[in-house]
Structures are given as C-alpha cells and as structure tokens.
Amino acid sequence: MTTDIISLTTYNKETIEIVKSFGYTNIIILGKKDFSEETTNNTNHSLNIFLGNPETISRATENTRAILEKKKVVLIYNIETIEKKDKLHYRSSGLNQVLCQIAHNNNITIGISFNTILNTTGTVRAILLGRIRQNIILCRKYKVKMFIGSFAANTYEMRSPRDLESFGITLGMTPKEAKESTTFLPKSLSMLKI
Numbered sequence: 001m002t003t004d005i006i007s008l009t010t011y012n013k014e015t016i017e018i019v020k021s022f023g024y025t026n027i028i029i030l031g032k033k034d035f036s037e038e039t040t041n042n043t044n045h046s047l048n049i050f051l052g053n054p055e056t057i058s059r060a061t062e063n064t065r066a067i068l069e070k071k072k073v074v075l076i077y078n079i080e081t082i083e084k085k086d087k088l089h090y091r092s093s094g095l096n097q098v099l100c101q102i103a104h105n106n107n108i109t110i111g112i113s114f115n116t117i118l119n120t121t122g123t124v125r126a127i128l129l130g131r132i133r134q135n136i137i138l139c140r141k142y143k144v145k146m147f148i149g150s151f152a153a154n155t156y157e158m159r160s161p162r163d164l165e166s167f168g169i170t171l172g173m174t175p176k177e178a179k180e181s182t183t184f185l186p187k188s189l190s191m192l193k194i
Contacts, residue, residue: 001025001026001183001185002023002024002025002026002161002182002183003024003025003026003027003028003147003149003182003183003184003185004019004022004024004026004027004028004149004150004152004158004161004164004182005027005028005029005030005052005057005075005077005111005147005149005150005151006019006027006028006029006030006149006150006151006152006158007029007030007031007151007152007153008029008152008153008154008155011029014155015155016047018155018158019047019158020046020047022158022159022160022161023160023161023162024047024161025046025047025048026047026048026049026050026185027047027048027049027050028050028051028052028057028149028185029049029050029051029052030052030054030057030151031052031053031054050185052075055070055072055073056072056073056074056075056186057073057074057075057076057077057111058073058075058076058077059076059077059078060076060077060078060079060081060082060094061082062082064076064079064082064094064099065098065099065102068099068102068103068106068108069102069106070106071106073106073108074107074108074109074186075108075109075110075111075147075184075186076103076108076109076110076111077110077111077112077113077147077149077151078111078113078116079093079094079095079110079135080093080094080116080128080131080132080135081094081116081128082094083131086127086131091130091131091134092131093130093131093132093134093135093138094131094135095110095134095135095138095139096138097138097142100138100139100141100142100144101142103142103144104142104143104144107145108144108145109144109145109146109147109184109186110135110139110144110145110146110147111146111147111148111149111151112132112135112146112147112148112149112168112171112181113149113150113151114148114149114150114151114157114159114164114167115150115151115152115153115157116128116151117129117132118157119157129171132171133171133172136168136171136172136173136177137172140177145180145184146168146173146177146180146181147181147182147184148164148165148167148168148178148181148182149164149182149184150164161182164178164181164182165178165179165181165182166178168181
C-alpha cells in the first residue's frame with residue numbers, strides 16, 4: 001500500500017486517473033481543496049483519498065520543537081529548509097539529536113518533499129540534498145520514521161512510488177527504508193467520501 005501527499009488546488013477525475021496509473025493506493029491531500037461534483041459522484045475507483053489538515057501534517061517552521069512536542073502531529077516536512085546558512089563545521093539541517101528523540105518518543109514521521117528539490121536549482125538544490133542526507137542519517141540513528149512524498153502542487157510534479165524510492169536510495173537510504181518511506185498512513189486522518 002503506497003501513499004503520496006499532494007497539495008493540488010483542484011482535484012478532478014483526471015487527477016484520480018494519474019494517481020491510479022502511478023500505482024498509489026492512498027493519497028493524502030493537504031489543505032482546503034476544491035472537489036468537483038464529477039469527482040465526488042465517482043465511486044468505482046480503488047483509491048483511498050484522505051484529507052490532511054495542518055494539525056496532523058505540518059510544515060516545519062522556526063519553532064520545530066514546539067511542533068514536535070504536540071501530540072496531534074503525525075508528520076512534519078521541509079525541516080531542511082528552515083535554516084538559511086550552514087555553519088562552518090556542520091550543516092544546519094533543521095534536525096538534531098534532541099529533536100529526533102522527541103520525534104521518536106511521540107511517533108512523529110519526518111517527511112521529505114520531492115517538490116522542494118524539484119523546484120530548486122544549482123547551489124540551493126545541492127545544499128538541500130546535503131541537509132536531507134544528514135537528516136536521513138539522524139533519523140536512522142534515532143529510529144525515527146521517514147516518508148518521501150511528491151507534495152505536488154500540480155499533476156506534472158507527481159512522481160511514481162518507484163521514482164521516490166530510487167530518490168531515497170540515492171540520498172542514502174537502504175532499499176528497505178526507501179520501500180517503507182512510501183507507505184505512510186496514520187490512523188488520525190479523515191477519509192473523504194468520494
């Protein structure tokens with residue numbers, strides 16, 4: 001059962017077909033969305049659609065520790081984009097051993113957004129990839145769950161689960177970790193009746 005998180009502004013029958021063709025069984029839609037009547041009346045597809053609200057799936061901010069200490073949060077993503085500059089002797093990747101321990105104790109998953117990497121270029125992309133590699137090492141050491149999702153803003157930014165797994169392996173995940181990182185589905189999400 002593979003899962004992807006997307007943040008499309010509109011969601012219609014074509015989007016469902018694209019998601020199904022990639023092989024996803026679950027899709028989590030972030031934020032407030034516009035669902036067409038054509039989509040909500042269609043009940044013959046085998047795709048589970050969930051609505052992720054900012055209380056359960058949160059984007060990282062300057063105060064990451066406060067977000068990680070909340071009991072409602074199940075996934076936090078874009079941690080590597082918080083810090084502007086790296087220090088001289090280490091990367092400011094947004095995670096450290098204290099935050100990883102809190103995430104492990106509260107059963108919070110660390111999310112990696114493929115869309116962030118896709119929409120950056122040059123030196124900024126290289127810095128983000130290095131920070132993500134460091135976060136993967138920290139998550140592995142402190143046994144924190146990881147998730148790789150496309151977080152697509154439009155249908156052209158969506159990627160198949162195999163592409164995201166390969167991306168994870170390239171960043172330093174083991175094949176088992178990469179496979180597990182595309183299967184994220186918390187119990188606290190509300191399923192849409194579509």
